[in-house]
Amino acid sequence: NAGVTQTPKFRILKIGQSMTLQCAQDMNHNYMYWYRQDPGMGLKLIYYSVGAGITDKGEVPNGYNVSRSTTEDFPLRLELAAPSQTSVYFCASSQDRGGRNTIYFGEGSWLTVV
Amino acid sequence: AQSVTQLDSQVPVFEEAPVELRCNYSSSVSVYLFWYVQYPNQGLQLLLKYLSGSTLVKGINGFEAEFNKSQTSFHLRKPSVHISDTAEYFCAVSDGGTNAGKSTFGDGTTLTVKP
Known part of the structure; x- marks a missing residue:
């Protein structure tokens, strides 16, 4: 049962560098999400997608970009990394439109910007 | 807009004791409520x-929660906790x-x- 798979698990970036966090799900879910989790805080939604080719901003989209070319993949791009982007990033997916659905999470990517 | 408030940031308990984790929400429409655990x-x-349906919901690992619409709460309970229950617990709301x-x-x- 792969579920939601994220890579890399850990990464250290220098200020100004760019990188892509990869995310793939094998549950044929339409909805996919990227959240960030700062220490002692809940999850903040960065971007989400309701299907291939459709993405939209969440609460904290600045400094990030996403694309959704297939149902399975939803990469998150960090441009010009800043210390404020040091966080744990979670990719997630859910089956369908409507708030009834369980969200399935990946194991997280720990990113440090120095 | 919807929001969630978890009233306790940390809850220490002894093994085999009961526990309640409190969650209040606000929303202008009917809601769906969730508890997630993060090990x-x-x-x-x-x-x-x-x-x-039934306001008492049972989950995995012996946890249960009660939806209280008048108090806009969804508190999580377990009658007897184990060491393995040590984790972060998140309440979530959607509509x-x-x-x-x-x-x-x-x-x-x-x-x-x-x-």
């Missing part, structure tokens, strides 16, 4: 959810309106079970 260095996984598909999470409650 160290892992992603979140669903404990239980309330969609409709079927314009925010469909997007959940709002609380800031989390750290449950520490001591021997």
Whole structure:
């Protein structure tokens, strides 16, 4: 049962560098999400997608970009990394439109910007 | 807009004691409520959810929660905790309106079970 798979698990970036966090799900879910989790805080939604080719901003989209070319993949791009982007990033997916659905999470990517 | 408040950031308890983790929500429409658990260095996984019907919801690992519409609460309970229940617990709310598909999470409650 792969579920939601994220890579890399850990990464250290220098200020100004760019990188892509990869995310793939094998549950044929339409909805996919990227959240960030700062220490002692809940999850903040960065971007989400309701299907291939459709993405939209969440609460904290600045400094990030996403694309959704297939149902399975939803990469998150960090441009010009800043210390404020040091966080744990979670990719997630859910089956369908409507708030009834369980969200399935990946194991997280720990990113440090120095 | 919807919001979630978890009233306790940390809850220490001894093994085999009962525990309650408190969650209040606000929303202008009918809501769906969830509790997720996050074990160290892992992603979140669903404990239980309330969609409709009976206000007492049972989940995995012996946890249960009660939906109270008049008090806008969804508190999580377990009658006897184990060391393995040590984790971060998140309450979440979503609705079927314009925010469909997007959940709002609380800031989390750290449950520490001591021997």
